[in-house]
Amino acid sequence: MEPDGVLEPPSLVELSMRRIRHEILSGALAPGERLIEEQLTQRFGTSRAPLREALRSLGQQGLVEHLPRRGVRVAELSREDVDELFGLRDVLEHYAVKMALPVSGPPDLTGLAKALDGMAAAVQTDDALSENEAHRRFHVALVALAGHRQLLLVYEPVILKLQLYMAANLRREAEQRAPAEGVERHRRLFEAIASGDPVTAIEALNRHGARTYIG
Numbered sequence: 001m002e003p004d005g006v007l008e009p010p011s012l013v014e015l016s017m018r019r020i021r022h023e024i025l026s027g028a029l030a031p032g033e034r035l036i037e038e039q040l041t042q043r044f045g046t047s048r049a050p051l052r053e054a055l056r057s058l059g060q061q062g063l064v065e066h067l068p069r070r071g072v073r074v075a076e077l078s079r080e081d082v083d084e085l086f087g088l089r090d091v092l093e094h095y096a097v098k099m100a101l102p103v104s105g106p107p108d109l110t111g112l113a114k115a116l117d118g119m120a121a122a123v124q125t126d127d128a129l130s131e132n133e134a135h136r137r138f139h140v141a142l143v144a145l146a147g148h149r150q151l152l153l154v155y156e157p158v159i160l161k162l163q164l165y166m167a168a169n170l171r172r173e174a175e176q177r178a179p180a181e182g183v184e185r186h187r188r189l190f191e192a193i194a195s196g197d198p199v200t201a202i203e204a205l206n207r208h209g210a211r212t213y214i215g
Contacts, residue, residue: 013050029074102196132163
């Protein structure tokens with residue numbers, strides 16, 4: 001932030017990263033699709049240096065893969081990879097909830113509440129990218145309730161690798177169900193955790209974890 005409190009404009013790296021990320025998570029760029037630097041620099045009106053830095057950051061987020069001597073492509077995981085990652089996500093989230101509850105007083109659900117509000121606002125404005133990001137923040141905030149730094153460090157790469165598939169699932173769900181139903185599923189989980197009862201929370205997490213739309 002600048003001294004007068006005005007936010008600095010996003011860098012070329014940030015702008016390139018946002019645009020590619022949006023195209024990947026919206027489905028405009030498909031899993032496995034090659035990303036040609038020359039084409040992207042022409043489309044974005046930028047040079048190779050910021051584009052390469054943006055692609056490097058997206059690689060760290062699990063959205064693109066850098067292949068030796070073959071360039072960069074949108075990340076593509078096998079069905080087995082996805083199943084394993086969702087299984088690992090479920091194990092880590094169950095462990096986090098068991099560590100977080102019960103507590104002597106009401107749990108601090110500020111992070112969960114903000115993410116839930118973000119999902120609801122994104123549904124109202126039909127902003128699928130923001131909904132997906134709020135969805136990811138909700139699950140990270142859930143694990144953060146455990147107050148276990150090493151657990152969070154293990155969890156975050158898992159949820160990042162899954163964000164492409166979570167976005168695809170949100171799109172499928174929107175096609176088959178009311179747009180607000182995804183928000184309600186997370187609201188029910190939020191309320192179960194807010195109860196402070198670990199049994200109630202785990203039961204809600206089990207119901208929430210059903211992966212109906214994984215393709």
